[in-house]
Amino acid sequence: MPEDLNPAERLLNLVIALVNTNAAMTKQQVRQAVAGYQDAPSDDAFERMFERDKDMLRELGIPIVTVGGGGHTDELGYKIDQDAYALPSIDLTPAELGVLSLAAQFWADKTLRTDIARAMTKLRAAGAGDAAQDALAGLAPRVGAVGSAYGPLLEAIEARRAVTFTYRAASTGQVTTRHVEPWRIAARGGGWYLLAHDRERDAPRVFRLSRVEGRVKVFGPARAYEIPEDLDTDAMLGKAAGETRVAILAIRPERAGTLRARGKVLPDDAVDVASRPGADGVARDLVEVPFRSLYGLAAEITGYGAAVVVLEPAELRDEVVRRLTAAASLAPADASTEVTSAPGATVASPSPHEVLASRRNFEGTPRTGSDDEGVSRG
Secondary structure (H helix, E strand, O other): OOOOOHHHHHHHHHHHHHHOOOOEOHHHHHHHHHOOOOOOOOOHHHHHHHHHHHHHHOOOOOOEEEEEOOOOOOOOOEEHHHHHHOOOOOOOOHHHHHHHHHHHHHOOOOOHHHHHHHHHHHHHHHOHHHHHHHHOOOOOOOOOOOOHHHHHHHHHHHOOEEEEEEEEEOOOEEHHHHHHEEEEEEEEOOOEEEEEEEOOOEEEEEEEHHHEEEEEEEOOOOOOOOOOOOOOHHHHHHHHHOOOOOEEEEEOOOOHHHHHHHHHHHHHHHOOOOHOOOOOOOOOOOEEEOOOHHHHHHHHHHHOOOHHEEEOHHHHHHHHHHHHHHHOOOOOOOOOOOEEEOEEEEEOOOOHHHHHHHHHHHHHOOOOOOOOOOOOOO
């Protein structure tokens, strides 16, 4: 047996032993029979280890009860209340299992992918089987990678312990050390965010996990703070991400499906005919798309190349043209097309090879939120 058994393995071994005991197990029986306790250097060390593990299991909702007379002695014994611990049989409809399958697809990051795959396999074995695969056909939600900050932050939230990390601000690029009390982790617009109380600023703050640099360090005692009961995740994320704005895009037929899905097709007379793009001789659909991150939407639109032209707002159009012009500067000197930057004006645009390369980077992975999007005020 390894000298230092993983604490999680020791806890699991203890649960298995207490579930399968006929009556109850005394402390000495636990120390002798359960892997992970035999190597305690002293009686006091074992007592501390065992008491800590019991408290941890009870916090996890596992009902460990104390009974008198374990074995042939009057020593107290311990067992798990089977009636309170047992789960009812799982009976899921195909639609319910389909929703769980859809939720499982949400976790594309390797941090939780293996555990979720195992859980779904067990649920399918106990539930509705393959029928759930058709319940929500065609839907495939995705978010970006969670990153290394997710695990420590989730553990800190469960234990209500403070954390410290290095953070790069979106607006200034300044790197500072933050000390916060984490409240909740949420996904919005393709990114992950931490809602927390910033101790230095003594105020609620939102942090994008992709801007956390280095390791997240947990410090201080457990149960050091309370998470507000009236915490409004949507309100905090909405305030941090900024106001919702609207872009009017001219999209070639049967192109940019993800933009169309998020937007609303406008009537032909919604925009002055004189301002509509027509240099390529192809009639385009007018689509109104809401957005919060100008840079995130600009990156997505750039990936569609000449298939999408921005009509409004002007600053979004300028940012898309800037990106296309930068890509065009990398193209061979004899390869160029034109892209409309504003009514009646054109600029050099990327060659077909550059457009395809850009599309591979962005098309199919829309970014309504971006690392350029400011979420921390202060």
